Amino acid sequence: MISREKALEILHEFTKSESLRKHALAVESCVAAYGRKFGEDELKWSVTALLHDFDYEIHPDAPDHPMLGEPMLAERGVPEDVRRAILSHANYSGVPRVSPLEKTLFACDELAGFITAVSLVKPGRSVHEVEAKSVRKKMKDKAFARSVSRDDITHGAQELGVELDDHIDFCIRAMQARAAELGLAGEGAQSSPEKYNSD
Numbered sequence: 001m002i003s004r005e006k007a008l009e010i011l012h013e014f015t016k017s018e019s020l021r022k023h024a025l026a027v028e029s030c031v032a033a034y035g036r037k038f039g040e041d042e043l044k045w046s047v048t049a050l051l052h053d054f055d056y057e058i059h060p061d062a063p064d065h066p067m068l069g070e071p072m073l074a075e076r077g078v079p080e081d082v083r084r085a086i087l088s089h090a091n092y093s094g095v096p097r098v099s100p101l102e103k104t105l106f107a108c109d110e111l112a113g114f115i116t117a118v119s120l121v122k123p124g125r126s127v128h129e130v131e132a133k134s135v136r137k138k139m140k141d142k143a144f145a146r147s148v149s150r151d152d153i154t155h156g157a158q159e160l161g162v163e164l165d166d167h168i169d170f171c172i173r174a175m176q177a178r179a180a181e182l183g184l185a186g187e188g189a190q191s192s193p194e195k196y197n198s199d
Contacts, residue, residue, distance in 0.1 A: 001043055001082075002076070003043075004043060006076075007078075011024055014054050014055055014058055015054060015056070017057060023116065024053060024054075026112040026115070027049045027050075027105070027108050027112045027113075028046050028050050029174045029178045030170075030171040030174045032046045033177075035101075037170075044082060048101060049105060051082070052086050052105055053065070054069060062092055063090070066089070067087070069086070081099070084102070085099065085101045089109055097159060103160050107153075110148050110149050111156065111167070111171050114138070115135060115168075115172055118130050118135055121144075124187055126179065126186030126187075131169075132172065135172070
């Protein structure tokens with residue numbers, strides 16, 4: 001298994017967008033938390049999540065992402081089971097989701113992005129203000145974060161065998177634990193003392 005540092009190196013080599021890098025970290029926070037819960041190899045789960053969209057900027061169109069990215073990961077020593085999980089997170093790849101890791105990555109990908117979007121429209125722009133019920137409410141608003149597949153979120157929880165509300169709550173808490181790293185700790189946490197005091 002490659003190290004988390006190596007995975008971050010690969011991510012940063014191909015992903016220049018700060019929001020995409022943050023998305024990788026958000027998905028990692030959820031997937032790694034499930035890895036701990038399930039007693040799995042947390043490093044493997046973290047590396048998989050960090051790299052799942054590493055090639056999105058250079059291969060923005062399906063099916064190039066992640067199909068063309070997979071051999072690039074092989075060249076960099078990323079294990080086959082990690083590459084398979086990354087392929088399986090794309091419904092069009094033809095790679096079925098079988099392992100717990102594959103199911104968890106799919107279940108967390110779109111949801112982590114959606115929780116981020118909900119966090120950023122909260123008054124304090126903080127994931128600490130987000131609850132499962134507010135996520136469910138926003139999921140019904142088709143105009144909100146329209147690029148996020150609600151079907152993928154719903155089916156992901158079903159494949160994982162967890163209730164959707166429990167899944168949302170679990171991922172919110174996982175992201176709250178790393179809020180500062182994800183840029184979702186709130187405006188006060190990222191502003192100058194002067195601005196904070198004047199709020």
